[in-house]
Amino acid sequence: xxxIVLLALWLMALPGHAVAGDAPTLRLAGDSTIAIKRAExxxxxxxxxxxxxxxxxSGVKIDNRALNGRSTRTFVDEGxxxxxxxxxxxxxxxxxxxxxxxxxxxxxxxxxxPADYRRNLERFVDQTRERGATAILLTPVARRRxxxxxxxxxxxxxxxxxxxxxxxxxxxxxxxxxxxxxxxLASQGAEASKQLFLWLRPGDSANYPxxxxxxxxxxxLGARCIAAEVADGLSALRLPLxxxxxxxxxxxCLRANDPAPTPR
Numbered sequence: 017x018x019x020i021v022l023l024a025l026w027l028m029a030l031p032g033h034a035v036a037g038d039a040p041t042l043r044l045a046g047d048s049t050i051a052i053k054r055a056e057x058x059x060x061x062x063x064x065x066x067x068x069x070x071x072x073x074s075g076v077k078i079d080n081r082a083l084n085g086r087s088t089r090t091f092v093d094e095g096x097x098x099x100x101x102x103x104x105x106x107x108x109x110x111x112x113x114x115x116x117x118x119x120x121x122x123x124x125x126x127x128x129x130p131a132d133y134r135r136n137l138e139r140f141v142d143q144t145r146e147r148g149a150t151a152i153l154l155t156p157v158a159r160r161r162x163x164x165x166x167x168x169x170x171x172x173x174x175x176x177x178x179x180x181x182x183x184x185x186x187x188x189x190x191x192x193x194x195x196x197x198x199x200x201l202a203s204q205g206a207e208a209s210k211q212l213f214l215w216l217r218p219g220d221s222a223n224y225p226x227x228x229x230x231x232x233x234x235x236x237l238g239a240r241c242i243a244a245e246v247a248d249g250l251s252a253l254r255l256p257l258x259x260x261x262x263x264x265x266x267x268x269c270l271r272a273n274d275p276a277p278t279p280r
Contacts (some may be wrong), residue, residue: 039075039260042067043100043149045091045140046113048233049157049242050082056223057084060214060230061239063157063246070247074260079103087117088136089128097140106148109257111246112140113193115156115175116232130174137182150255155179155194157242160213160231162206168198191249197242203271212238212269241269 044050050064064080071078081100083091091097091114104110114137118128128136137153144151155176161169176194183190201209214230221228234242251258 039071039077040257041077041079041103041105041108042071042257043079043104043108043110044082044113045097045100045110046082046154047086047116048082048084049116050080050113051084052080052082058223059216059221059236060233061236063234063239063242066236066240066243067246069240070243070250070261072262074262076257076260082113085117085126086114087120087126087128088114088133088140089118090126092136092139097143101143101147104144104147104149108147108149109152109255110140110144110149111152111154111191112137112144113154113156115172115179116159119172119175130178133175134178134182137179138186141182141186141188150189150257152189152191152250152253153179153183154191154246154249157193158197158201160201160209162209166206168202170194170198189253189255191246191253193242193245193249196245196249199271200241200245200269204269211235212241244269 044064044067046064049062051062052065053060053062062080062082064078064082068078079100081096083096086094086096100110114133117123117126118133120127141151141153156172156179158168159171161171163169172194176192180190180192182188201212204212212235214224214228214233214235216224216228218225218227247261251261
């Protein structure tokens with residue numbers, strides 16, 4: 017009887033998914049570059065929609081709470097961050113990527129000054145850890161912006177450095193998605209990189225009959241390439257979650273300095 021009681025107490029102390037024998041949930045907080053898209057937005061695709069491929073067969077669940085147009089400030093103000101916190105089970109992972117909308121000074125409905133952005137990131141990290149989950153910060157993914165000479169331009173001013181600083185000071189796992197995505201875009205070049213974004217000719221899509229030239233949001237191919245970069249970043253972190261990635265990882269878009277793929 018005493019053994020049964022001790023076993024019951026031990027099981028109660030375990031995280032919920034450990035008792036159930038399940039893999040953890042990977043929860044995503046961020047903006048339109050990650051988010052699940054409505055039918056009327058297709059073929060626009062968030063990289064969070066493609067990330068599940070990297071965990072195929074592992075049991076890892078993807079809880080994608082990212083949403084178009086959100087900044088760290090509006091994600092909090094609308095109650096979306098609290099809802100994510102309420103869903104966390106100890107042992108989960110939370111990927112946090114904001115910046116596109118935080119830096120939009122011409123859009124006061126979402127703009128977040130740099131000091132507030134930093135404080136919000138610190139809050140996200142601290143509250144995630146309080147719930148027994150692991151926070152992973154991501155610098156904002158690059159926009160497709162080339163100058164006339166074909167040189168890729170930085171997209172986000174001081175905001176990526178604030179993410180790096182918070183990660184360093186608080187000992188948080190970091191995926192430097194800005195630098196990873198910049199490497200991909202630079203390798204593709206100004207013309208070929210259009211295929212990774214929502215560049216559509218008139219008639220290509222019923223949702224955009226007049227065509228579209230969007231250098232922020234991804235095509236299905238672009239979303240898969242960025243998701244593969246995120247998966248590669250997770251692998252490099254060597255967290256318990258990293259061991260749940262499928263092998264081999266989904267193919268990344270080749271970068272300028274990457275070796276050519278070898279036949280398998």
